[in-house]
Amino acid sequence: MTFAPKTIIEPFKVRSVEPLPMTERDDRLRHLETARFNLFGLRAEHVTIDLMTDSGTGAMSQEQWAAMLAGDESYAGSRSFFELEAVVRDLTGKKHVIPTHQGRAAERILFGVVGQRGHVVPANNHFDTTRANVEASGCEALDLVIAEGKDPTSDHPFKGDVDLDRLDTLLRERGASVPLVLVTVTNNTGGGQPVSLANLRAVRALTQRHGVPLFLDCARFAENAWLIKEREEGQSSRSAEEIAQEMFRLADGAMMSAKKDGLVNIGGFLALDDDELARRCRNALILTEGFPTYGGLAGRDLAALAVGLREVLDERYLAYRVASVRYLHERLAAAGVPLLNPPGGHAVYLDARAFLPHIAPEDLPGQALSVALYLEAGIRAVEIGTVMFGHTDASGRQVPSPMDLVRLALPRRVYTQSHVDYVIEAVRYVHEERRSLRGLRIVDEPPTLRHFDCGFEPLEAAT
Numbered sequence: 001m002t003f004a005p006k007t008i009i010e011p012f013k014v015r016s017v018e019p020l021p022m023t024e025r026d027d028r029l030r031h032l033e034t035a036r037f038n039l040f041g042l043r044a045e046h047v048t049i050d051l052m053t054d055s056g057t058g059a060m061s062q063e064q065w066a067a068m069l070a071g072d073e074s075y076a077g078s079r080s081f082f083e084l085e086a087v088v089r090d091l092t093g094k095k096h097v098i099p100t101h102q103g104r105a106a107e108r109i110l111f112g113v114v115g116q117r118g119h120v121v122p123a124n125n126h127f128d129t130t131r132a133n134v135e136a137s138g139c140e141a142l143d144l145v146i147a148e149g150k151d152p153t154s155d156h157p158f159k160g161d162v163d164l165d166r167l168d169t170l171l172r173e174r175g176a177s178v179p180l181v182l183v184t185v186t187n188n189t190g191g192g193q194p195v196s197l198a199n200l201r202a203v204r205a206l207t208q209r210h211g212v213p214l215f216l217d218c219a220r221f222a223e224n225a226w227l228i229k230e231r232e233e234g235q236s237s238r239s240a241e242e243i244a245q246e247m248f249r250l251a252d253g254a255m256m257s258a259k260k261d262g263l264v265n266i267g268g269f270l271a272l273d274d275d276e277l278a279r280r281c282r283n284a285l286i287l288t289e290g291f292p293t294y295g296g297l298a299g300r301d302l303a304a305l306a307v308g309l310r311e312v313l314d315e316r317y318l319a320y321r322v323a324s325v326r327y328l329h330e331r332l333a334a335a336g337v338p339l340l341n342p343p344g345g346h347a348v349y350l351d352a353r354a355f356l357p358h359i360a361p362e363d364l365p366g367q368a369l370s371v372a373l374y375l376e377a378g379i380r381a382v383e384i385g386t387v388m389f390g391h392t393d394a395s396g397r398q399v400p401s402p403m404d405l406v407r408l409a410l411p412r413r414v415y416t417q418s419h420v421d422y423v424i425e426a427v428r429y430v431h432e433e434r435r436s437l438r439g440l441r442i443v444d445e446p447p448t449l450r451h452f453d454c455g456f457e458p459l460e461a462a463t
């Protein structure tokens with residue numbers, strides 16, 4: 001007899017606990033008003049289950065905490081830097097490892113160096129800060145994800161894939177003004193959907209033919225590698241680590257927000273081979289982040305990241321991680337909640353337009369749904385739709401983005417299955433009561449990355 005369990009259990013036990021904040025509905029309404037109905041304006045102590053992001057919100061392991069204690073805080077040439085460098089070199093195969101305090105610092109440095117007015121940076125989808133940094137450098141940020149990647153109902157296993165025909169045409173027509181091609185793994189903005197190895201190999205061949213460098217925006221490289229192992233033909237017998245190593249070796253460089261698959265609360269890096277580009281990036285780094293062996297991080301942060309980058313490729317961890325997301329997705333789908341299919345690696349995305357068909361895209365259904373989840377259940381999600389990617393036109397009307405999604409991102413190793421069950425119950429409740437929800441309008445907004453700070457006002461009920 002052999003016990004073959006079907007239950008995928010959390011591959012860790014808990015030794016240090018943090019109380020879960022509990023609030024009443026009346027208080028939550030007050031908190032929403034104080035925050036101008038922008039969930040970024042809430043205090044975390046007023047949030048029961050915080051699914052706003054999986055970025056920097058994970059729990060570190062005892063090995064990571066131990067490494068932090070042993071971190072070397074030397075200004076230059078810290079041992080912790082060399083530990084990190086060795087791990088990143090082994091993973092990516094790249095010669096130059098440049099730490100940064102988080103992903104957007106790596107973006108700003110890279111595009112500050114390679115970006116030029118009138119040039120264009122294609123990607124499957126640019127993440128919001130990536131787009132902002134590409135545009136701040138004067139470049140156009142062009143999204144070239146496959147058509148299935150824009151269809152929330154498509155069950156295509158690799159909806160993060162790049163549209164090869166469109167990339168080929170772009171490189172043919174404007175290759176000289178493409179400083180690099182970017183592939184986001186997993187494709188965060190497109191729903192955390194993975195990119196297949198076959199697609200990466202084909203993008204590699206195209207960029208090589210046109211002499212354009214290929215970079216990965218690799219915040220969730222391990223989840224992408226695991227989904228390749230699960231979904232791509234011929235990959236199931238390879239380890240997640242081998243697959244990840246191949247992904248990086250297909251690219252000329254990578255930029256990482258280590259707050260995701262680095263399993264740390266802060267950190268990032270650039271990894272690349274080109275000596276001259278690395279020299280220019282290091283110069284930019286010194287100007288705003290710090291000396292090249294710490295890049296705006298403490299030695300202990302570098303040490304924790306070196307451990308996290310190895311731990312994240314533990315297949316028991318990845319199996320549990322992806323299974324938790326799938327569990328949440330399957331239970332909501334079974335209740336008839338409209339979702340972005342299939343589940344990706346780090347989050348479940350509610351399709352707010354289909355969830356709230358009576359709220360026009362201009363009236364921000366994604367925002368309405370996120371506000372309702374907080375008001376009813378103390379759950380904080382994030383709108384990924386018109387607030388984040390649309391804009392206000394000259395006449396003051398909202399120009400909607402292609403989709404209105406609400407993301408429930410699962411922090412790494414933080415919540416248990418009963419927390420997830422609570423979320424399922426709450427989303428089902430709001431779904432049953434959906435007809436009572438109303439849209440919102442934006443009453444003030446900053447010029448860039450408006451979703452972080454704009455203010456909203458609920459619309460009056462239709463009469």
Ligand SMILES: *Cc1c(COP(=O)(O)O)cnc(C)c1O
Pocket residue numbers: 055102103104105127129130184185188217218219256257258259260267268
């Ligand atoms: C989070 C993220 C970034 C930005 O990184 P920060 O660490 O938040 O600055 C860039 N790209 C992708 C794909 C991300 O998920």
